[in-house]
Amino acid sequence: MEWINAILQGILLGGLYALFAAGLSLMFGIMRFVNLAHGDFIIAAAFLTLVFVDLTGLSPLWAIVPIVPAMMVAGYIGQRVVLNRLSGKDLLPSILVTFGLSVILQNLMLETFSADSRRVSAGALDTAAIPLGGGLAVGVIPLLLFVSAIAVIALLNWIFAHTAVGRQLRATSDDPETVSLMGINKKHLFAIAMSLASGVVALAGVLLAVKTNFDPAAGPVRLLFAFEAVIIGGLGSLWGTLAGGVILGVAQGLGAKIDPGMQILAGHIVFLIILVLRPQGLFPKQRG
Amino acid sequence: MTDLLTASSLDAFYGDFQALFGVNFRISEGESVALIGANGAGKSTFLKVLTGLLPVPGQSLTFDGTDLTQHPAHEIAKLGIAMSPEGRRLFPSLSVRENLLLGATVAREGPWNLQAVEDLFPILTEKANTPSTLLSGGQQQMVAIGRALMANPKILLLDEVSLGLAPVIIRDIYSALPRIRENGTSVILVEQDIGQAVAVSDRLYCLQEGRISLEGPSATLDRADISAAYFGRKKEHA
Numbered sequence: 111m112e113w114i115n116a117i118l119q120g121i122l123l124g125g126l127y128a129l130f131a132a133g134l135s136l137m138f139g140i141m142r143f144v145n146l147a148h149g150d151f152i153i154a155a156a157f158l159t160l161v162f163v164d165l166t167g168l169s170p171l172w173a174i175v176p177i178v179p180a181m182m183v184a185g186y187i188g189q190r191v192v193l194n195r196l197s198g199k200d201l202l203p204s205i206l207v208t209f210g211l212s213v214i215l216q217n218l219m220l221e222t223f224s225a226d227s228r229r230v231s232a233g234a235l236d237t238a239a240i241p242l243g244g245g246l247a248v249g250v251i252p253l254l255l256f257v258s259a260i261a262v263i264a265l266l267n268w269i270f271a272h273t274a275v276g277r278q279l280r281a282t283s284d285d286p287e288t289v290s291l292m293g294i295n296k297k298h299l300f301a302i303a304m305s306l307a308s309g310v311v312a313l314a315g316v317l318l319a320v321k322t323n324f325d326p327a328a329g330p331v332r333l334l335f336a337f338e339a340v341i342i343g344g345l346g347s348l349w350g351t352l353a354g355g356v357i358l359g360v361a362q363g364l365g366a367k368i369d370p371g372m373q374i375l376a377g378h379i380v381f382l383i384i385l386v387l388r389p390q391g392l393f394p395k396q397r398g
Numbered sequence: 399m400t401d402l403l404t405a406s407s408l409d410a411f412y413g414d415f416q417a418l419f420g421v422n423f424r425i426s427e428g429e430s431v432a433l434i435g436a437n438g439a440g441k442s443t444f445l446k447v448l449t450g451l452l453p454v455p456g457q458s459l460t461f462d463g464t465d466l467t468q469h470p471a472h473e474i475a476k477l478g479i480a481m482s483p484e485g486r487r488l489f490p491s492l493s494v495r496e497n498l499l500l501g502a503t504v505a506r507e508g509p510w511n512l513q514a515v516e517d518l519f520p521i522l523t524e525k526a527n528t529p530s531t532l533l534s535g536g537q538q539q540m541v542a543i544g545r546a547l548m549a550n551p552k553i554l555l556l557d558e559v560s561l562g563l564a565p566v567i568i569r570d571i572y573s574a575l576p577r578i579r580e581n582g583t584s585v586i587l588v589e590q591d592i593g594q595a596v597a598v599s600d601r602l603y604c605l606q607e608g609r610i611s612l613e614g615p616s617a618t619l620d621r622a623d624i625s626a627a628y629f630g631r632k633k634e635h636a
Binding site: 274277278280281283284285287288289290291292293294295296395 | 487491503
């Protein structure tokens, strides 16, 4: 039963990893843009949640209301003003600039919030759990994380499949030159993609703040988990990204069960095995 | 007739490489103009200039009273120039109908909509939900033309429509041209097949190594002159 519990908790943890990964997957899928500061933006959103709770005294989940729209707007503006200058066939400029952004963000957070590890309390929700019988239980917060991940991925997929903007985003991902012949301003569309990704980042940051401890240097590890989830799942499929997150979460859960020191290592080992056996990922984008 | 689009002594460059030299070109409303020439003569380059994919700052290029050199590609599409590009360039992640709908992004008024395009090429109704990559070459070409028509353009650019297609399919596709033109849409078509180009155009330009080597009404131009302009003087004895 303890093993089943480890798998169950791993699956729920995978929801958080899927949220980390969805933003990264969006940016790379549409703009061929690698954001090395992705994890640091998630941590920044977590610190904003801390500030929100300190200022208002409300439950941290209310932080979603101001932080998600604020980061979506900031993402749009950041893409139009800075990042659009980097978009092109070459990946290197985006890697260099976002690496710089990562260093700047980490040090800004260190200056502002100190190096202490922080946690945001959601009150009674922190310890609330739903018993499943047989000694199994799921925490309300991990469950909330998992449901949020599914909801976000379902919403993004719906946008891609059924809206004009989603159609334009898919077309841009296919052939960024030809979309301009359709009267589509690539710079505006890239900024919309960044805005969507930033909204997911903001949500992931708020939920991370409620779920676990964080400190200004915690970003790169989140980035690593996000990359692993994207690559396990296969580029171009958000449901694949969720599967990748779940596989990573379960591997870590089982690793921790074997030996607490094995948790992170077990995740990396499973990632490497999948990378060797199936480098295109489990659910690669289908091309005709 | 007033000119809808004019280019005067237009030069175009890919980096340091000059692809077009002093091209003078005009087309009026409702007119059909063919561009012919050998591979690398500059035909597709000229269409890239017209659509803004290849910017030509400082050159003289006017469309409907607007200086085109001041506008990026997505704005030129909104002004009313649409292209069916060489190689069709359909979006593989999109179904046939989604490809067509994407063409309507510019939201210009006019006779063309999903219904009208599917009436013009009825096979596209049947294939509406098929991924564009699973179509035959001819069907893909119909989608590319339909997608351009969805923009209700004033000028439709057709780049190498017949490339890689069977003669019977080419005839099918060109038989749609009169219905496209009856609404007053001007057409500029790039064609390797001289016979086809002469048959469907009012006037004709021949490009050779980036320069206009011949120009005139398609009906009265002499085939020998066209051949000479097409291949260059060296082959005149052939």
